[in-house]
Structures are given as structure tokens and as C-alpha cells.
Amino acid sequence: MITIKEIAKQLNMSTTTVSNVIHGKTGEVSDDTKKKVQDFLDKVDYVPNINARNLAQNESKIIGLALKARADKYENLIMDPFVSELIGGVEETIRNAGYFMMLYISSDTVEIMRHVSTWNVDGLILFGMIGDDGIRVSEKYKKPIVCIDTYSIEGLKHFTNVGLDDEQGTYDITNYLIKQGHKKIAFLSDNMNGVDLARLNGYKKALADAGIKYKSTNFLKIRPRSSEIEESLDEICKRSSEFTAIVCVSDLYAVTLMAALEDRGISVPDDISIVGFDDNMLGKYHRPALTTVHQDIKAKGVTAADTLLKQLAGHKTPNQIQLPTKLVIRDTVKKIS
Amino acid sequence: MITIKEIAKQLNMSTTTVSNVIHGKTGEVSDDTKKKVQDFLDKVDYVPNINARNLAQNESKIIGLALKARADKYENLIMDPFVSELIGGVEETIRNAGYFMMLYISSDTVEIMRHVSTWNVDGLILFGMIGDDGIRVSEKYKKPIVCIDTYSIEGLKHFTNVGLDDEQGTYDITNYLIKQGHKKIAFLSDNMNGVDLARLNGYKKALADAGIKYKSTNFLKIRPRSSEIEESLDEICKRSSEFTAIVCVSDLYAVTLMAALEDRGISVPDDISIVGFDDNMLGKYHRPALTTVHQDIKAKGVTAADTLLKQLAGHKTPNQIQLPTKLVIRDTVKKIS
């Protein structure tokens, strides 16, 4: 790889002059030499050494995207088929702004922070990482951080969070079920934290507003580990007759549940109505097609990246940015009277 | 961020001594000072400046992962829900080897090569990038390159390719259809290049081995652009009565087609048998569950990364590595007599 020094030598001028041309500093160099240098640069296809540049400038032009990883396959976000849209959104946005993306998958916020300070990353996007330990570590590290889908109270004080109006989403779809005559409505999820908790709250609120009492038996817990999922699904199917509808926390679970129900001869929506959340291909191509709550996952990535870029440019951004959801009515809900 | 120089100053010793401790060069430094330095390093949580290190060492510890992008959503690989598994495989493997991953999404091989030489990336994994122009550019750039799913004849001469035995996969599943009594079998795809061509060839070979003649009307072309897909699906459904089975080039298309067929009252597998390729959630949770060809997409990422790491360590690797496929028999094929 050719260096500025070598170019300067061959053109018989100083490195500063070459550097000035590269940075388009007009007024510092005559049109004549400028052209000479530019032509040479084009000829040799000069590419700056980023390490040297970053060292001199104390910046990196790197934005880190850290994804939560856990032991279990479907708790490891990179294994969620639809994260790739989010990744794509982030990459596209920052690339257009002249940044590069370093992807990091880990469950250990502290490890990520170390990595981030090693690389002198200019900014960081954390997806699915809660962890108050991470917040403590990131305090030292002064660079901008934007979170995605974090409901950590502590975190929200420190960083901008880009999320969804999860509560409104499940509120709307639960309300839709109620309008269709349903009263015995269950909620299915694998945990009661963060995003899932917000969705649960929306569901509860819709019940409350309709004067329907929520009981803890309405919560159907699915255990997603491959060793337990079959047993877990079996229990849920056995209890399905207690309800006329089930609000699932995600399309993935909705579709998984529907497959299990159909395998047991329980028909959707005739015997039971099922709704999801996310609106991805899984529900779209299922028959009957899944009634669900739409979210634009790519927009989440784009918004997070945009927000970070704003911070990088020195602007303040709000603590909480909530993207809207939209009810998508398809064929898995039966009107009952 | 604290520097070696600052540490040396505070401990009243030279930077080289500190650097030696950091690099664990025993024998160069007494146990006494070693401990002193180590304690200090732990205390201040020293993190090296990678830019400086890389500049001095002329390496980067970065591995680039470049994904093909195209204008249309489903031709943009990052939008394929199942690429994330591959990304996860690559990330995990290289992280365990002490490397970092830079993700790059572009359709322009030349642009990628520029980026790659800017960052002085140690090695590169190209996924879905064919382009003989890219090969030419990469000639200049001497770093190791591993391709995934590339069928470029020219490319194979230069790089190791990690792929699938695509031909065998469609051969096996077509053969299975034939064994179930099918003779009028169509093949559905959106193009006839690379991976899709190999899958088409496997299908043709199975037909030939069974003495069934292949006609060009057996090829059902699907147009995946959102503006055209409905019309395209409609044409295909209208022609479905010409066949008793359709081999789809991917699970996504198989599931998309099944939804369209069901919407038109054509039943799978009673009226027509459908098989896919990939074995992902889409087919797994569909009812009837999709008969398909399994591939381990994460393994592709892991293998590509491993291969690259081997090259980085100075080893030669074979030009072509083909991962096996496996027939997964479920419920979308009817036995006919």
C-alpha cells in the first residue's frame, strides 16, 4: 500500500501538500499542484491507512453494534431471523454517513465496553442489553450510546432508548379481541421483563378498561429451550380450552403454538383465536394468516443509527423514542357472540 | 484513556518494560517489577489503543464480512431472515480466535475492496458476491479471501469457496418425489445462476436418471419483487395442474407458494406436492409441515471463518469445501400410484 510519504517523494513535494490535497483544503495549495497530486492519487489508487489517521485524529469512524447473546438459541438475538433487518438498517444508515460497523455479539456488557474502548469506537448501539453493571462501566466510557428495546429505568436516565410503543400494541390487539366478543383471553410469553413486560401491561390495561379481571392463571408461560419446548407446548394446548383467545408476545410463538394446536386437532380460529406481535413472514405466510401487531424492525435500526449520528454531531436527543405499531387484521380471530 | 507512557512515568520506569509485561515476555523483566506493573495495569484497567498497535504491527485483527446487497428486498441478503445465523457463526468463530468482525453490506465488490484495504483488514469473507470485477480488484489486495456460496468458475481458481452440495440436495429430494410416484415435476426459482443453477442441475439429473424428460416448461419462474410477486404467483398457480409436484429452490418460495395455492383452494399435498430447500422455521411451523432439504447455515459461517483463520495461520486450504445436505421428510408430499 502506497503512503503519503512515498507519493510526496515521487512528486518531489512535501507530505503536507499531498495531505492538504487529500483533504480538499483549497487556498492552501495552487490549482496546478492540486491537479498534479490528484491525478497521481487517482493513478495509484491511494487509500489512507485508517489506523494512522485514527491515531493522529483520536477517532475511529467505527460504530459498534452490540447484540445480546445468551446460551439458549432463541434467546440469542442473532439467532432471531428478523434481527438481520435491524442490522441492515443500522449498517445502511451509518455507511451513508461515512462510518463503519463493528458487530459484537455477547451477553457480557463489561466485555463489550472493554472491546469498545479498545477500538476507540466513536459510538455504540446496544440491542437487548439491559444490565445495570453495563451502565456503570459505560459511565467511565464517555462516548455516545443508544439503546434499542431497553426498559431499564436506570438505563433510560443515561442513554437514549429507541423502542416501540409495545404497550399500545398489545392494548390495541387485545382490545380488538374484546370487540370481537372475547372475554377469556390468555397471554403467552416466556418471561416478564423488559419488552415482554410492556406487552403484558398493554394486554392487562385493555382487559381492565373493558372491566375484565386479570388473573395470574391467564399468563401462559412458554419455555423456549429446545429440551423443554415440546412439553411446554403440550401443557399450554391442554389448557387452551380455558380460553377463547390467546395473545402471543411474538409471531414466532404464535406460529409455534398454532402448529402445536393444529397437530392436536384444535382448529384456529374456530376453536380458539390466536394473535401475535411483530408481523413477520412467519405469520404472513401461515394459513390461516396471522392477525398481529406490525412493527418496522428496520426502522428501529435506522432510527437508532440516526439518533447516534445526531449525538455524534453534538446534538441532544430525547431519552425515549417510541416507534408506532399498527394492528394487522388477518384470519386467526373469530368473532364470537 | 491511559497510555503506556503515562503508566511508565507513574511507575518511574521505561515504556518498554511496561510493554513487555503487557505482552507477557518473561525473562525480560524481573518478577518483582512484573508484579508491580501488573497490579497497576489492573488498577487502572489499561486497554491498549488498537490503532497505535495496528499501526506499529501492520495488522488489524479485523475480519471483514461482506454481504451482497441488491435493490430488491429479497435479493438483499441481509434481508433474508436466515443470514443472521450465518453472521452469528462467523462472529462467534473469529471472536474466539481474538479477531473482530466488520460487517459490510454492498453490491459493489470494488467498493468493498477499497474499504477492506482502508482498514487493512486481515482477511475477508464474501457471501453471495460473485462478480469477476471483484476478483480482478482483489488480485492487487493480497489478503486471504474465503467465499461462501460462490459458483464463479473464475473465483474458484483464486479463493476457497465454502458451499453446500446443492446439486446433491435437489437430486435427493427430486428422487424422493419420483420414488413416491411423481413424474410431472416442476422446478421453481427466480433465476438460473450460482446456487440456483446448481439446485436446478440436481433436479434435472434426478429426472434424467429416472428416464423422465426435462422440458423448459418445467421451469417455473417466480418474480420476487413486491410489485410483481402477486401476478407471478397467480400465473404459477394457474399452471399448477400441469404438475403433481413442485421442487422449490428455497423454503421461502415453497411457503409463499403454498399460501397462494391454499388461497385458491388448491390443497397441499392432496392436489399437489411441494418441497423446499433450506429447512428453516418457515417450513417447520407451516401446516402441513414442509418436506425439504436441510442445510446448516450457521455451519457455513463457522466453516468459512475457520477456513479463513487457517489461511491466516499460513495454511493452504482446498479450493472447494462442500457441506452436506440432508433430506427432511415431513407432510407436503403425497404418495401417488
Next chain:
DNA sequence: GCGTACAACTTATGCGCAAAAGGAACCGCC
């Protein structure tokens, strides 16, 4: 004809690190 201003350069410095080269002190050995 002297000072000022400015254009168009060059020289010199430092970013943080790694490593080559250079020393000083000590040991054992013939």
C-alpha cells in the same frame, strides 16, 4: 522603499505502541 498581507509551500512534531539496539551490573570460568 518599507511594512504588511497573503499565497504556497516545507519542516518538525506527536499520536501510542512495538521492537531493535544499547547499556549496566553481575556471574562464573579458565
Next chain:
DNA sequence: GGCGGTTCCTTTTGCGCATAAGTTGTACGC
């Protein structure tokens, strides 16, 4: 008691770049 070999340090150099500071030449104003 001089010499090679260790051990444990320090000094120095340079990676490629950006930039502050310095230099020259020339035009201009009065």
C-alpha cells in the same frame, strides 16, 4: 583479571498520518 553470557533494564526509532509552526516569495498600499 579479563571475557563471554545473563539478566534487567533504558534509549531510540519508526509505523502513516495530521497539523502547528516556520519559510519563502510576491503583490500591494502609502
